Amino acid sequence: MSSLVSFVQGAGRVRPACLPILLTLWFLLAAPGARAEPYETEPLIDDEADLRALYEDGVLSEEDFETLRELLRTGVDVRTATRETLYALPGLTWAQVDALLAYRVRVEGSFAPEDLVKDGVLSARQFRRLRPFLTGEERGERDVSGHLRLLSAYGVADALVPPVLLQARVDGPLGFRGGGVASLTRRRLGSVRYDPRRRALVAELPSLVPQLPKLHVRWEGEHASVLVGTYRLGFGQRLTLDTTGRPAPDGFVPDEGFHMPGDPERRCMLAGTGACTAEGAQGRVTPDFGWTEGFRGVAGTVRGQVAGMALSFTGFGSHQSRDLSQYELFDVKNREAPDVLAVLPGKQVPGAAHFVSRTLPDVFHELAGGGHATVGFSPRAHVGLTAWGAWPVWAVEGVVLDLREYARYPGGGGYGAVGVDATWGAGPVNLFLEGARSFSGPLGAGGGFGAVQRTVLGDRKRELELTLRYYGRDFDNPYSRAVSSPDEFEGLRARNELGARLRYLHQTEDGAWRMTGRVDVWTQPPGGEVSGTLHLETSARVDYVGVPGLQPSVWVEHRNKDLGSNGPGLCFEGNAGTLPGGAPVPCAGEQYRVAGRVRLDPTEGLTLAAQYQHTLVGSRQRTGSFQEDGGALLEVLVRPLPSLRLHGRASWRDEDLSENTRLTQTLRTSLEVAWAAVAELGTRARYELALDLKAPVGARTPPELPQHLFRLELEGHF
Template sequence: MPLLTPTDISVRATRCRCATGRPSLARWARLWKLAPSLAFFVLVLALLVPAEALAIEYEVFIDVDTEEELYDLYITDQISEDTFNTLVELRRRGIDLNEAGREQLYSLPNLNYDDVDAILAYREEAGVIHAPGDLAAAGVISREKLASLLTFIQAHDKRQKLTATHGWVRYQTAWSQEDRTIPPMTLQARITTLRQLTIGAAGLVTRQRPGSPVWDPSREAMVAPEMTPRVNVPKYFVQWDTDRFGVIAGSYRIGFGQRLTFDSTNRYTPNGFYLDDAVYRPTDLGVRCRESAGEQPSSPCSGAAGSTYGTKDFRWRDSQRGVAIGAKHVSLPVGWLQLYGFGSWQTKQIYQYEIFDNNVCDDPRSSDEVCSAPDVFVSREGQSQLAPASTHKFQTLPNMYDEFLAGGNFSWFYDRRTHVGVTGYGATALWRVEGPDLDFQEWSSTPFGGSWGAIGADMAWGRGWSDLGVEVARSFDSMKVVTGPDSDYGGGGYAGIIRQTSTWGSNELELSARYYDKAYANPYAGPIAQADEFDGNRARDEAGGRIRYGGRVADRLDLRALTDVWVQPSEGSPKMLTYVRGDVDVNKWFRPGLWLQYRNVDLRPNSQVGCIDDGGDLDQPPTGEQGDPTYRSGCLAEVGQITTRFGFRTLKGKLSITAQYQHEFIDDPGVDRLRQDSATTVIVRANPVKSFRIAARLRYLFEDVADNTRFEQSAWAYFDLSYVFNRMFSIRTRYDLFIWLDERASTLSRIPSPEHRLRLELEARF
């Protein structure tokens, strides 16, 4: 199943229609009506049993060594999209045990606040953590927890020689049998020296991106060069960072508080800036030809050309590009001050259908044809400008606009658990295409009409077993410039969130409540929110509360449970997501598990809302080509899920086998029956010698088991080999075989079938 980007969800929402008023199926109601009660019962039961607490909302105990294992956790639905994003970013950046604050350490998997405070107390007493193993040797955390964290942490000794230098260089490429040009490639490098200085960059060779568009007044449309191999260097930075002061120039991410006012980090509790050199690898194939007929009698993609798939390019996410400065610890008679200022001038890409022309459209919310996105014609080298041209389709257009952004944070800390702060930012977009008066469609995450921003205040208080976080914010935008001063759309709105985390004995319970106004159009808000969106923003038009528990019962059962109930005030339908997940360590080599999950986007009696795809082809992920995975179902609906898992670890940990079966029950508006999806996965990992790793996975997916002409039926297997030479140089090769088994027309005409994919990764560390 192709991995989607967050923008896929907003795009698909605009291409879906809602079916309401059809009674839920009786079988469905009988099966799942007890789900909320079950979740509540398990939460209460868990609180009464001594347990070892777990951090944040990681759905399972995270025990991985490589990024490939994180992808496996996501693809097999063991972790969510948000968890995947957080863990990938944590692993790529790394948490320095000698520099990280309480918020950064708490973002690590498998830790609770007690663990974090114990690490900080040990660091303060010892002065420096020479190696991660010191924490286990001193009894600060268990060896099992430390082993699960090693891929996410580092311990750079602040007393090392000033000239000490270390870093890494990584090269990746991929190939499939229908590729006809040079393969996609990426080269990344990062170097740390002078103890605190870090320099890095990431460059890519892409083949499936058009050139920068220009305006053609004779056509009243844009023209962009055809897809061809190009070199891109989207990420580069220089960072000087200490425990009291930091500055970064180049690409970075930054966030504060409960992430309500400003956050671009993917971290649960961010506080400051973080370097950004992330590149995302392709996980599926994409259509090689992306053109419509335009002025020509037929599309160049007619026939087999439109059904031929090749390797997708490596991708990146646009972040901030500029300068951020932070004074992290300005001592006062009582507590200390924290001051951050940041500015960004980022040239951004955008999905071609996410714009409109103010010269011909009065309001992007209109269904009038003139309010659609302008055409983008294809220009080819050596072709006359007057020759009939085809048009690009489903493309992300590069270098479309410059986003100018500035903001800051001011906080007073009483101690590391208690503070009050203020965060604010303002931004505007300057379009680079001269001629039209371009702007953002209403379903874009960025507000149309002009400048936007937000200002908010947050506080945190912690004593003993309790940690409380609160943030309130007010957004502002210029959308009334377009919609009119008397319009009820635009102008900004209010939002607030409160989160209470209780850690006592060895239990952790989180309670939170949130309210995001319909007018809170803040593209840089990243607080707790469900995946449904209102006009491109998740943290908008939503009010809800959730309860989450995590613990280890009787030193054998890993138990996690969550219930989230929310409503979109504009539509009034209550919604719910609840799950219970238990994994038992029967002995050292056997770990079975049972997971239950239920999601319903309309809890009103005799009412049902579902998402129906109208057949639009969104093969090319839009805005930013982010490559961020999201939930497999692709559409919010009434869904129940049962998952059974069996984990085996033998040969002193050198061989592990995980077998998982997942069955979904979906009240699909497209059919008058209970739709059922199934997925079976087997993952084998072996480490026969210390430097040599073998991994293999087989997944069989069958969506709608009663009819293989509607959705995907496929088998996906891969075989991965990696070897490390002298702890300095590593090589990884991977072969994927993907077989399409359903009988949809698009599948029967698909080229190639089956798919053969190869990937190579080389890395040198010094």
């Protein structure tokens, strides 16, 4: 403990007031019986709507929500899934995964998921949490089965056709499966071209256009599998290549990801003379459904056994169109970011009207390919090699474009990475290691090194994880999803960072108490223009489930962007200013948050939940104290019939409790009705009312009008 205090004091000169918090967290981490999991909480859900509610309530982080959402959509078959795939399920440690694999060998893979509880592999509570993520049930005599989802959203103020999305998935005979996503967009810009007279890009105004962003067909056999279409893939410690978001990726999975429409956005997307009418400039409209851009092409895996060793090879090729923000582009000849002009109705040439903060579709086509080879010596020991490369082919003719330094992809030409990963485990110890070298620019002259090492110690009840990471300043790998801090360097998170993260979870033998926590410290590697700033993130959470039907939870968080510069009056969000050369000066403030949540299940058909969180955050508007934010919610879930479910929510958010003229102050209420008239057909409708609580007089921006939002979802199984 004294070594930790000396380290923090010497590195960052932490205020004495912060030491009790750090010492308390260190004591918790040092206590026996701690373990770490990929998720900070174990969600208790029935469907995707419940998962999204936890994300909106702040219970799940954005990264955890996206990973669990995709896992929920694709499903996991516990009878055939790999060790890494099983670890992605919420609530399982490596020891519990190994116990499940041992059970699977013992019964030769012939069991129903419910047998895991009957035979003592999982507790009833664990299985209840995992059940929505499991798939692979027997289909009986049907050779073909699947489901369809039709979704739409609408706002009362909309003057456009509502956005629509259709998702389909089919399971066929002989190991064939397929799926796709089709969407009707109204806010997506049209084709982009270059106007040499104005030295600017020109984009067509949005129109009603059907899109097919996701489509795949795959075949799975005993020793091989192939997928044609859209997919995501990853390996090892997510350092060299990962687009899955899973905590332990192991190959490719279908890409069917999409995003629900967010809050209504400004109807007018233009600025300049004659851009929009007064009514269009003030109005709001529901955004389109969005989707992720994974890979699109072919991926395949071959597996086998040679001399007692498990061999696996995965290869992939992709031709994917990439969308970019207009601010990520750079005109090489004119040495400036190009404007994006619009041709208004009734005019032949673009005028002064230009797009503001819009995504440009299909700016370049990415040709990518690579592979991964693995040699497995045991279920817990293997060595792998990953290599991939990509080349952008610009779709806009007449201009030489490149990417700015803060774009998501490296500029100057092609890019790629090569890495080696290894895993070893024995008894309660699991070791993971991966090192990689990225390449970018002409002839691969650019790029840098990165490394991740994880040590996991524990059993089925106790586990502790220490992750060490190093990402060089030039490690410009756009497809690295390794453990990293939330800040970015030149558009990437896993870059210019040296850090250590300690995560834990402790569960009592009777399962009544569950405690999780994390301490993450990082800085910039030596040798850069800016180095030595020490950042800190800590969190701790306690859940009690000892009383049936009652689950109280409490969690605290602390973030410090510069341990050497503490106190109120320092900004936490955005930048503190700019240097003489124009470079931004990062904020160096702090944020403290404490929250509590109580879930009550008095009967099988009724669930109540209440939550409150209070935040202290540094702000330049408060020189002598911290800005205080508040948030609360109430939730009621009623199931009067097995086929009918009513879900009501009311949430309040105030970003500065001391005044009501500057920041976000909202009240949202919603009612969702889900009804399954027959087993194969379900309907879900949601109404949401959003109120802006800012003062109508004296506010810097006038409060928004009340927003009435509707969502409709139809789902059918066959």
